[in-house]
Amino acid sequence: MAEAFESVYRVLGKDFSNAGRVSTSIKDTLKRLGVSPAVVRRVAIVSYEAEMNLVMYAIGGKMSLSVSRDAVTLNVDDGGPGIPDISLAMQEGYSTATAEMREMGFGAGMGLPNIKKNADEFNISSEVGRGTRLFIRVVQTQVS
């Protein structure tokens, strides 16, 4: 088993003034580890979208980062309302954002599609009333 750096971050729901801090922190960690700039950028986008989903819809949750020589993985867990129709939620432009969220510039319906686009592996499972889980993996193409 390759050595991995692991870290767990808590995200508070509706805490818009701190929203985005976790993804900034994840990004800084990857840079200090010497992860390639292209991977850092993809993870930055993925983690930010996931973080904003936790803030806006899930009333908070947990993001677990794991970095190994081969890949960066992110597990996102929340105990939020869940997604009734995942295939609909994965469509570009589909959004359940409130008018208030849209006023703040969110809710373009690109969050989950963006995560999928930037991940090498992506898995989503959700249960209404229980919460949603995301598994995201970005492979490091570093030559060793």
Next chain:
Amino acid sequence: MAQYQHSLRFDPDRCDGCMSCMRACPTAAVRVRKGHAVKLADRCIDCGECIRVCPRAAIVPLTDQMADLSKFEYRVAIPSPALYAQLDSEVFPGIIFSALKQCGFDYVESASPACDAVTIATEIFLNEYRGQYPLISSFCPTVVRLLQVKYPEMVDQLLPVLAPREVSARDAKLRISRETGLPLERIGAVYITPCPAKIVAILEHPGMQRSYLDAAVSICDLFQTLAAAVSHVQESEYKIDAVESASGLSWAFLGKFPRSLPAENTLSVAGLPNVIRILDDIEKGRLRKYRYIECHACPEGCVGGCLTVENPYLARGKAIKLQQNLPAGCSVDRQQVEAAYRKKEFLMDENLAARPLRPLDEDISRAILKMKERDRIISDLPRIDCGACGAPSCRAFAEDVVLGEADKASCIFFWQRDLADRIEQLANLVRIQKQSTGGLS
């Protein structure tokens, strides 16, 4: 890795290790070791925040002095538009031109034509650009270096258009050489600079094979002589103030982005903490709908440079007032600029290279181990960022320890706890010994 050129020097004779600069540094590039501030060269982006806060003037900008300029046969002053905002708004650019000549310059080049030309070039570039948005302005050398060091994956979003100061220097030198017959290398183009970062831009010429500027004298060094000279300018010289235009002067402060772009697609940001927040947002993919973001490291833009003399807010006010008395139109011919643009006269001739900060280890597996060790050390520290160890935060200190650049015992909290532990161990030993000797002693 090639050494970075820098534009400031820490003077150990003046520094008393007060840590003001260490706390102010936005890239955590200062440590206090053995009672003196030292700079971590690969982290420093020459923003000059340390110069602003140092109470003992121990941080010396490496700008040129007027005496250094005697090596040039012919000296051209290239004033930063911020210079005009340092004096009263009644002091028109024409007066400052005369005064600069009294200070020892042979010629003064107007800033406005290059500013206006670069604005047009930027508009053309933006219209034809099909890459990743937003583009980020590259006129502030500190912003360029910040991207190279901390946002290496975004350097290709820096606008590859030459800064007006370079265009001014190039055009002035060519013209003077033509008119006087002097070879280009004997003409010195001297930037009158509001900040030390321009020195680095001259030495390292990012995106260019070489800089057209040869030296930079700071506004604050020149100010006293200049102000005295202004009072001696003859009234007959007052009226030559068509030398600068209102649009050229607007480069001195925040908000100069090409007016032809719709405002909802552009942003203007000034002050390093704000610039960092915006760059973080760009990195997360948040600002893709913006086409162009103008970034200045200093508050309010160049008028807030750390080598100026006037308060940046007053300076901005003066510049705006002065603008009202200057010609409003564009100082250059648009078609000529377009033709020159097609000949690539306004574009950088080299790629801007990323220069990412060295990670904890070049090998990622070892970096992971070091990161774990760093976090273990952090959990032992008080996490109040007191700075007494000489590092700006507990986190930076823990990294220094992992990298072998600091000793854990220089944390006074750790040291105190360690000492208390040892005293207790010693006390226990003594107790045990007393018990075993039956308390005879």
